[in-house]
Structures are given as C-alpha cells and as structure tokens.
Amino acid sequence: MSDRSTHWDNVYATKGEAEVSWFQNTPATSLAMIRAANPDREAAILDVGGGASRLVDALLLDGYRDVAVLDLSANALDAARKRIGAAASMVDWIVADATTWRPAKTYDLWHDRAAFHFLTESRDRTAYIERLRSAVAPGGHVIIATFALAGPEKCSGLPVQRHDSASLAAELGPAFELVETRNEAHQTPWNSTQAFQFSRFKRRSQLPPSPSLPLA
Template sequence: MSDRTTHWDHVYATKGEAEVSWFQDSPAISLDMIRAANPDHRAAIIDIGGGASRLVDALLQDGYRDIAVLDLSANALDAAKKRLGRAASTIDWIVADATAWQPAKTYDVWHDRAAFHFLTDPGDRAAYVDRLRSAVAPGGHIIIATFAPDGPEKCSGLPVQRHDSASLAAELGPEFELVETRSETHHTPWHSTQAFQFSRFRRSR
C-alpha cells in the first residue's frame, strides 16, 4: 500500500462525507462542463479521484449510464457506494492510483476535480498524463479542476501544485486543445473560501 493510499484511506475512515474541505453538495460546474463536453447519455465518463464525491449521483440523475469512479482509497469509494445503495451496482468502481493504473477501455470524458493538484512531483504528473493518453481517444474531453494560482498551498496536510489553464496545457501537451476555463470560489463546510479553476480540453489527435 502506497503512502498516498494510506493517507487517503485514513482520511475517509476518520471523517464524514461533509467533514472534508472539498465537500460539495452540488457539483454544478463539473456537471455543466461534462454536459458541454458530451451530452450523449451513452458517453463513457470516468471521475478521477472521485472518492465520495456526489458527482456520480448527479450524473446518474442526469441520465448518464456508463460511469466509472477511480480513487486511491477503497474507504472513499465504499462511502459513495453506501450512499447510492442499489444504484451503486451500475457504476464501475476502480481502486487505483491514477499514476500507475492501466486503463482497460477508453472514455469520452475524463473528469478530475482536485486530484491532479496533489501531484507535486513532475514524474508523477508525467505518469498521470501517460494514463490519460491511454484512456481518452482523439475527440474526447478532459476536465481538470485544481486550486488556482491564488488558491491554498496545502490541502489535507499535503502540499499541492496550483495551476491555471496555461500550466495545465503545458502539462498535457499540444494534442490537447483548451476549450474553456472557469473560476470558482469554493465554500468549505466551515465557511472559508478556496480559489479553484476548471479547465476543459479536447484531444485533437
């Protein structure tokens, strides 16, 4: 078990769903950008670092049916499964590190809210992008949300690498074209604020 896995399993074993700073009752921007990327409800969507996020609930309610959620922490995914109940059986739950995972299929939409910014090592970021290239075919969309340049420098006790759309584009490479970017002021459960940016790219080749 990696240090990252141990860390996040501990977080989700000791804190409730709404006791973490990244909790969102309604993942509105993520859902809007996924709809814009591919409104076809047959689209294959993967949520990287999805944990116990409620995005999977929102996607099911919106009519999407080919959904995967990947996270380092089995505890996080178990929390989401428990919340969904019977509907959890329709989701592909993947316990894996996105920097080492071997995708078994390709996806139309790759979504990541607040996983990529924990990759402070350039080698980990390169490994992540290698997996992304294997998992998203030309024409597919990538949505990555991170702390913005004026956002926090740490989260859950860990350092983060803050980004804007330009630094993300440099990490992904020229075959990924920036389609849109949005700013968000995220309100944590204890009423502090965090600056996020969301960037959507389309793979051109």
C-alpha cells in the first residue's frame, strides 16, 4: 500500500462523511458541468478521487448506467457502497492510484473534484495526465476541479498545487480544448469558505495544426 493510500484510508477510517472539509451534500457544480457536456445515459463516466462523494448517487438518479468511481482509499469506496445500498452493484468501484492505474477501457467523461490538486510533484502530474489521455475517448470531456489560485495551500494536512484554467490547459496539452470554467466558493461543514475552480475540456478528434514558420 502506498503512503497516499495509507493516508486516505486513515482519513476515512477516523472521520465521518460530513467531517471532512470537501464534503458536499449536493455536488451542484459538478452535476451542472456534466449535464453541460451532454453525455447520453449510456456514456461511460469516471469519477477520479471520488471517495465517499455523493456525485455517484446523483449520477445514478439521473439515469446514467455506466458509472465508475476510482479512489486510493478502499475505506472511502466502502462508505459510498454502503450508503448507496443495492444500487452499488451498478457501479464499477476501482481502488487505485490515478498516477499508476492502467485503464481497462475508455471513458466519455472524466471527472475529478479535488484529487489532482494533491499532485504537487511534476512527475506525478505527468503520470496522471498519461492515464487520462489513455482513458478519455476522442470527443470525450474532462472536468477537473481544484483549489483556485486564491484557495487554501493545504488540505487534510497535505500541501496542494493550486490551479486555474490556464495551468490545467498547459498540463493537459493541445489535445484538449478548454470549453468552460466556473468558480465555486465551497462552504465547508464548519462554515469556512474555500475557493475552487472547475474547468471543462473536450478532447479534440484531431490535433490543431502547428503554426506555420515564417518564410526566410
């Protein structure tokens, strides 16, 4: 088990669902951006770092039938499974590190709220993006939510890498086109406010042409 897995298993083993700063009873911004991407109900949707998030509940209620949740922590996924009950059998639960995971299929939509910003080392971000590129189908969408540039510098005792849409676009590279960005003032369970940004990208079917060199 990696150090990251140990850390998050301990978090979810010692804290209740609503005792973590990132808890949302309704993941409204994530849902709005997923709906804006307009995936049909057969679309394959992956929630990276989903943990015990209630996004999976909402997606199932919306009628999506091909939903997967990936997280480092088996404890977090167990909590979500127990909460959902019988409907949990409809979800593909994946215990894995997004920087080392080997995708077995492609997805139409990749969603990540508050996982990518924990990757403070460039090698980890590169490894994450490599998995994302292999997992997202051409024409598919990527939604990444992180602490905004004015957001906290730490979360759960760990340093974070804050982002805006420009820094995320640079990480993803030219194969992904920025479609929209939304800001969110997230209210924690103890009524403090955290600045988040949500950016949605679409994977291009073809790379844009390189700029022409000037003639000599």
